[in-house]
Amino acid sequence: MNWQLHSHTIVEDQYTLQKATTTFDERAWVTWFSKDVNVSEGPYKFRRLPGVIFQIEDDKKIF
16 A cells, blocks of 8 residues: 555544555545554554554545
């Protein structure tokens, strides 16, 4: 996946989450990941960001 990292961040609990977007399976996806957790994992096929994915949502709000 070709991730586009954005400078927008939010804070959830003690974690700073950064926004990233991609297109996969004909959908646009928005994810929030944290570099505070040095694990490049996420749900399903979503991975390879510089931190763990905390939230992910498609543009149709199905997932």
